[in-house]
Amino acid sequence: MATDVERAEQRPETLRGATVAALIWAVSLAAIAGTWVAARRWWFPELASQQGALVDRLFTTIFVIIAIVFVLVQATLGWVLWRYASRGAGHRAAPWHENPRLELAWTVIPAVILITLTVLGGSLWLRVHSAAPAGAMTVEVIAEQFGWRFHYPGPDGVLGSIDFRGDSRNAPLGLRADLAGAADDVVSRELYLVVDRPVRLLIRSKDVIHSFYVPHFRIKQDAVPGRTSPVVFTPTRTGTFPIVCAELCGVGHYVMAGTLKVVTADEFEAWLASQPTIGGVR
Amino acid sequence: MAVVQRVAHETATHHHEPTSFWRKYVFSLDHKVIGIQYLATSFLLALLGGLLAMGIRLALGWPGQRWPLLGALFPSAFPNGVISQGFYLNLVTMHGTIMIFFVLSTALTGGFGNYLIPLQIGARDMAFPLLNALSYWLFPIALIPLLATYFVPGGGPVSGWTAYAPLSAVPQAAPGSGAGQTLWLISLAILIVAFLFGSLNYITTVLQLRARGMSMMRLPLTVWAMFITAIISLLSFPVLLAAAIMLLFDRHAGTSFFLPAGAVIGGRVIEAGGGDPLLWQHLFWFLGHPEVYILILPAMGMVSDIIANNARKPIFGYPVMVLSVAAIALLSFLVWGHHMFVSGMHPMLGTAFMITTLIIAVPSAIKTFNWLATLWGGKIRFTPQMLFAIGFVSLFVTGGLTGLVLGNPAVDMYFHDTYFVVAHFHFVMGSASLFAIFAGLYHWFPKMFGRMLDERLGRLHFWLALPATYATFFPMHFAGIAGMVRRIYSTELYGFLGGLEGLNRFVSIAAFVMFAAHMVFVVNVVYSLVRGRRASENPWRATTLEWSVPSPPPHGNWGDREVEVHRWAYDYSVPGAPDDFVPQHVPAEVGVTARARS
Numbered sequence: 001m002a003t004d005v006e007r008a009e010q011r012p013e014t015l016r017g018a019t020v021a022a023l024i025w026a027v028s029l030a031a032i033a034g035t036w037v038a039a040r041r042w043w044f045p046e047l048a049s050q051q052g053a054l055v056d057r058l059f060t061t062i063f064v065i066i067a068i069v070f071v072l073v074q075a076t077l078g079w080v081l082w083r084y085a086s087r088g089a090g091h092r093a094a095p096w097h098e099n100p101r102l103e104l105a106w107t108v109i110p111a112v113i114l115i116t117l118t119v120l121g122g123s124l125w126l127r128v129h130s131a132a133p134a135g136a137m138t139v140e141v142i143a144e145q146f147g148w149r150f151h152y153p154g155p156d157g158v159l160g161s162i163d164f165r166g167d168s169r170n171a172p173l174g175l176r177a178d179l180a181g182a183a184d185d186v187v188s189r190e191l192y193l194v195v196d197r198p199v200r201l202l203i204r205s206k207d208v209i210h211s212f213y214v215p216h217f218r219i220k221q222d223a224v225p226g227r228t229s230p231v232v233f234t235p236t237r238t239g240t241f242p243i244v245c246a247e248l249c250g251v252g253h254y255v256m257a258g259t260l261k262v263v264t265a266d267e268f269e270a271w272l273a274s275q276p277t278i279g280g281v282r
Numbered sequence: 283m284a285v286v287q288r289v290a291h292e293t294a295t296h297h298h299e300p301t302s303f304w305r306k307y308v309f310s311l312d313h314k315v316i317g318i319q320y321l322a323t324s325f326l327l328a329l330l331g332g333l334l335a336m337g338i339r340l341a342l343g344w345p346g347q348r349w350p351l352l353g354a355l356f357p358s359a360f361p362n363g364v365i366s367q368g369f370y371l372n373l374v375t376m377h378g379t380i381m382i383f384f385v386l387s388t389a390l391t392g393g394f395g396n397y398l399i400p401l402q403i404g405a406r407d408m409a410f411p412l413l414n415a416l417s418y419w420l421f422p423i424a425l426i427p428l429l430a431t432y433f434v435p436g437g438g439p440v441s442g443w444t445a446y447a448p449l450s451a452v453p454q455a456a457p458g459s460g461a462g463q464t465l466w467l468i469s470l471a472i473l474i475v476a477f478l479f480g481s482l483n484y485i486t487t488v489l490q491l492r493a494r495g496m497s498m499m500r501l502p503l504t505v506w507a508m509f510i511t512a513i514i515s516l517l518s519f520p521v522l523l524a525a526a527i528m529l530l531f532d533r534h535a536g537t538s539f540f541l542p543a544g545a546v547i548g549g550r551v552i553e554a555g556g557g558d559p560l561l562w563q564h565l566f567w568f569l570g571h572p573e574v575y576i577l578i579l580p581a582m583g584m585v586s587d588i589i590a591n592n593a594r595k596p597i598f599g600y601p602v603m604v605l606s607v608a609a610i611a612l613l614s615f616l617v618w619g620h621h622m623f624v625s626g627m628h629p630m631l632g633t634a635f636m637i638t639t640l641i642i643a644v645p646s647a648i649k650t651f652n653w654l655a656t657l658w659g660g661k662i663r664f665t666p667q668m669l670f671a672i673g674f675v676s677l678f679v680t681g682g683l684t685g686l687v688l689g690n691p692a693v694d695m696y697f698h699d700t701y702f703v704v705a706h707f708h709f710v711m712g713s714a715s716l717f718a719i720f721a722g723l724y725h726w727f728p729k730m731f732g733r734m735l736d737e738r739l740g741r742l743h744f745w746l747a748l749p750a751t752y753a754t755f756f757p758m759h760f761a762g763i764a765g766m767v768r769r770i771y772s773t774e775l776y777g778f779l780g781g782l783e784g785l786n787r788f789v790s791i792a793a794f795v796m797f798a799a800h801m802v803f804v805v806n807v808v809y810s811l812v813r814g815r816r817a818s819e820n821p822w823r824a825t826t827l828e829w830s831v832p833s834p835p836p837h838g839n840w841g842d843r844e845v846e847v848h849r850w851a852y853d854y855s856v857p858g859a860p861d862d863f864v865p866q867h868v869p870a871e872v873g874v875t876a877r878a879r880s
Contacts, residue, residue: 016664023745024676027752031680038760042785044696045765045778059693066683073650073679080657081672084593085664092862093855094659097596102655103648110647114640114686121640121690122633128692129629145455145548164546203626207547208449209559211624211699215765215778218696222625224559225448226542229626242776246699246767248374248442250449250456251367254770 010089017085021078028074035067045215048241048262050234052218054124061120065113132200132232139191140202142173143210143223146252148243149173150191154184154277164206175278183279186272191243191260194268198234211247214260220246235262299837309419311411312837316418317397318730321723323421324389329804331380332797337373341365343790345772345783358437368457370771371440375458378443379428379466382573383473386715388421390580391477391515394722395484395508397730401828402505404493404845406838409486417479424472427465436460442769444570447540447562451532454548464533467526474523477515484512493827495847499604500866502826502851503597506604507583510611511576518572518615525565532557563625567618574711575614578678579607581718582649585671587851588721589653591824592668593660594862596852599652606645613642623691624698632691639689646682650675661855661862665822666740670721673748674714680752681709684759699769702762708755717747720803727810728817732833735814739806746799753792757785825865826851 047053084093132138140151140159151173153159160182166174172187193199203212205223212231213220221231243258263271300306307315340349346364353363360366396414400407408414431438440458441450445466453460488501488509501509531537536554540562543555590597597603619627619635653675662668684706688694697703720743727735766779773779773786820829827847831839845867853864 013663017662020664020669020672023748024672027676027749030749031752031756034756034760038757038763042760042764042781044763055692055696058690059687059696062687062690062693066686070680070683073654074676076654077657077672077676077679080654080660081662084657084660084662086594086661091661093593093595093661095596095855095857096659097598097600097656097852099599099655103599103602103652106651107644107648111644114643117686117690118637118640121636121692124692125629125632125636125690128695129632164544165551167546205545207545208452208455209446213699213765213767215696220624220695220698224626225545225547226555226558227560227626242778244765244767244776248371248446248449248769251371251440253371254367254772255775257775 011086012088012091013086017081017083021082024074024078024081028071028078032067032071044218047216047218048235048237048239049214049217049219050236051128052216052233054127055218058120058124062117065117128232130232132230133198136198136200136232137194138200138202139193140204141191141212141223142204142206143212143245143249143256144206145208145250146245146256148189148191148212148256148258150188151175152186152188152272152275153181154186156181156184159202160185160278162204167206172278177279183277185278186275187278188275191258192268192271193235193260193262194265195235195238195262197265198232200230200232203229203231208249209247210245210249210256213244213246214241215244216241222247238262238264309415311407311415313396313400313408313411313414314730314835314839316414317393317395319418320388320392320396320421321394323425324385324393327380327425328385328389331377331385332800334373334377334380336794336797337365338370338377339790339793341370341373341771343787345774365771367771368437368440371442371456371769372438372458372462374769375439375442375466376428376431379470381712382443382577383470384421384425384428386577386712386719387477387573389719390577390715391484391508391511392418392421392480394504394580394584394719394726395480395512397726398504398828399484399487399508400491401729401831401835401839402502402826402851403488403491403496404827404840404847405487405491406840408483409490410483413479414483417476417483420472420476420479424469424476426469427472428469431458431462431465434461434465437462439463439466444566445529445562446566447529447532447559448542448545448547448552451529451540451562452547452550452552453533454550456548464530467530467533471523471526471530474519474526477519478523481512481516481519484508485516488512493845493847496866499601500847500850502583503586503600503603503607504580504583507579507581507586507607510607511579514572514576514579514611514614518569518576521565522569525562525569528565529562560622560625560627563622564618567621568615570621571618572611572614574707575610577711577715579610581674581715582607584722584725585674585718586653586656587826588667588671588725589656589675590852590854591725591822592665592671593657593662594854595656595660596854597652598655598658599648600850600852602648603652606648609645610642613638613645617642620689620691620694623694629691636689636691640686643682643686643689646678650679650682664741665724666735666737666744667721667724669741669744670717670724673744673751674717674721676748677709677714677717677751680756681706681711681714685710696765697762699767700762701758701766701768704768705755705758705762708758713751713755717751720747723803725822726828727807728821729828729833729835731811731814732817733810733814734817734821735810736806739802739809743799743802743806746802747796750792750796750799754789754796757789757792761785761789820865823861823863825849825853825863827866830865830867 158181163174210223245256348363353360359369538557616638620639817833
């Protein structure tokens with residue numbers, strides 16, 4: 001009783017090989033074409049921070065490398081299917097199955113590429129996390145279900161100590177005028193930053209884990225209750241940018257949007273002066 | 283060796299075939315029945331997990347759309363016909379949980395592992411058949427609390443398959459964070475025990491019950507992969523079990539392993555604090571990342587064997603293939619932190635985890651090139667299992683490459699928790715593993731059921747599934763690059779995501795086509811079980827031991843035969859041999875000369 005496969009040992013499968021190769025190539029081509037279209041329609045939001053340029057550059061480097069490998073490997077996969085499809089009776093596969101030199105080559109070449117990427121990635125990571133430059137502005141970012149609040153230190157430059165247990169309308173974030181440094185503090189629903197001035201955000205959460213994500217700045221930092229996570233960057237463009245919550249935080253996760261406004265130094269001072277302070281003082 | 287033989291004899295004499303229906307097909311101790319039970323249960327759950335994904339795509343493709351029929355069928359999930367936010371998050375949570383733990387893990391290790399390990403090493407059964415049966419029966423028991431989450435106040439869990447604390451630790455944090463979350467944790471804990479029983483069994487069986495002559499370096503790569511996967515499971519799952527129990531304590535016993543002091547969650551003040559939400563993440567991902575390899579290593583093993591068989595060529599670089607699986611296994615324990623680059627852990631840790639993460643790409647690349655080298659110079663026949671194995675390689679490459687983007691912490695700051703990640707793991711782990719499972723089913727179905735699956739339907743299945751899979755998951759990269767985050771019910775609040783509506787609808791339609799494509803397989807299974815042609819002992823002309831017994835194999839596998847192995851698993855196209863394959867049990871000189879004389 002011959003099965004299909006037993007018969008196939010006698011029958012060439014070259015047509016099938018060609019069609020499957022064509023499928024692999026077609027799918028890969030569609031992926032490349034799709035990327036081509038996407039690069040014009042759905043690519044990164046317009047860049048608005050200094051260190052974001054470095055992130056974009058590293059992404060482009062990696063993207064070029066993986067695109068080349070993708071094309072080479074998928075093309076080769078299609079090619080071997082097309083070239084080595086069964087030619088029927090009399091065709092025999094090659095028996096070889098070892099080649100130390102070849103195996104060494106495809107161990108060493110990926111290793112070299114990956115070491116390069118490690119060095120590039122590692123140095124950028126350290127740069128992103130280096131200490132804030134002198135003159136950087138400090139703002140506390142408080143995430144909660146389902147919104148954002150921003151805590152400015154006021155003219156004294158000292159952030160009053162937050163206590164979520166005392167959070168109320170009269171004492172936002174538990175800040176009271178009699179706490180050290182708190183009287184001139186400002187708690188805002190919008191994040192105002194100064195263009196070209198470095199900023200150090202201290203990301204905190206009142207309840208569950210959220211994530212502070214500003215796509216235009218290429219910045220993301222989780223807000224973890226009980227922990228203060230700093231993130232340092234410099235806005236390079238004035239304008240209004242969305243803040244997105246990137247960590248599932250409950251049923252209202254999808255509505256947890258915030259607004260970030262990058263303004264000039266003068267506009268910032270004017271805005272800060274217009275905000276009520278904890279102690280009612282200016 | 284003497285011990286091995288004695289054990290084999292004892293198992294032979296103690297194994298009388300049960301005669302009652304219940305002992306034979308339901309509460310069976312036979313590894314083959316248990317393997318098929320695992321596969322069948324996973325199969326049903328894959329349908330459920332797939333349907334949940336269709337719900338996700340329904341919400342994202344047509345935001346705010348009313349579905350009157352669904353509203354009538356499920357009034358609480360679709361109030362006024364519109365999917366609710368809470369139910370959407372439950373879909374996300376349950377789709378991930380079911381697909382990762384209850385479909386891919388169970389089908390690959392529980393299903394194929396059980397069925398294939400004893401048959402491929404020449405054993406009559408697993409080392410501990412009773413433990414094996416217990417391992418399977420814990421699986422449906424684990425399902426009871428999981429499915430019960432739909433019938434408790436507050437509904438099913440909404441904290442994602444990763445169940446990050448404190449969202450999952452405090453009932454006030456979200457509606458599904460009540461009884462639903464507790465049941466979810468209990469379900470997971472039971473399933474983990476099942477995995478541990480299975481792993482112990484596989485490791486012991488491979489080490490102790492190999493037939494005479496079956497040295498470790500003669501094992502088929504499927505067995506190597508299952509063996510190493512079992513070691514990973516045994517070492518990593520207990521950590522998640524501990525974490526799950528600690529989370530249950532936080533929820534119900536007043537502890538605060540994961541709760542920091544001073545947090546105010548849903549109006550509840552956390553007084554007794556001192557815990558750390560990041561502890562959950564470290565414990566979860568200490569399993570969670572090896573888990574990814576628990577899903578991909580068995581797939582790699584089966585695909586290796588299927589490619590060699592259908593290319594009629596020995597697997598290229600066998601020792602390196604074994605070593606690279608071992609290397610991936612070892613490294614898989616050292617990369618968990620790449621899920622936490624933006625979590626707030628120390629940046630120096632980010633650097634360390636970046637290095638290990640990028641290193642793990644090396645053994646993965648080696649495997650890919652060895653598959654290509656196996657195909658190179660082969661005599662390839664395009665059976666459905668070969669098509670799915672080829673699809674696996676293509677999907678694995680595509681998904682693996684984007685890992686290099688995400689493994690870079692500074693770049694991951696942008697991409698973490700966006701659809702780029704969703705695209706990445708659905709290629710490399712979701713689809714690739716699923717394709718390997720299909721490849722395995724097309725390959726071993728004749729052995730399991732004694733009937734051939736229909737080849738034409740199989741080809742149709744592949745030709746629909748591969749393009750649909752790419753069409754579904756590839757555009758998700760673009761959504762991620764545009765900045766669309768995961769687990770959001772709607773993008774309407776974000777102006778910068780406004781252009782993605784068409785893309786999301788396209789993905790949804792592709793996903794429906796993909797689901798329909800896999801239904802072709804369901805039809806094929808039903809049709810072939812009834813009407814399929816009878817399978818011969820070795821329809822694929824394969825070398826491994828399971829093809830030297832009738833299809834399906836009898837209870838005890840080998841009858842009175844003493845299995846002896848004389849060669850490795852890849853004697854394809856040996857020069858001088860009359861046939862283009864020499865099975866492992868054929869004596870050394872007989873394989874080439876005796877048959878040449880006849």
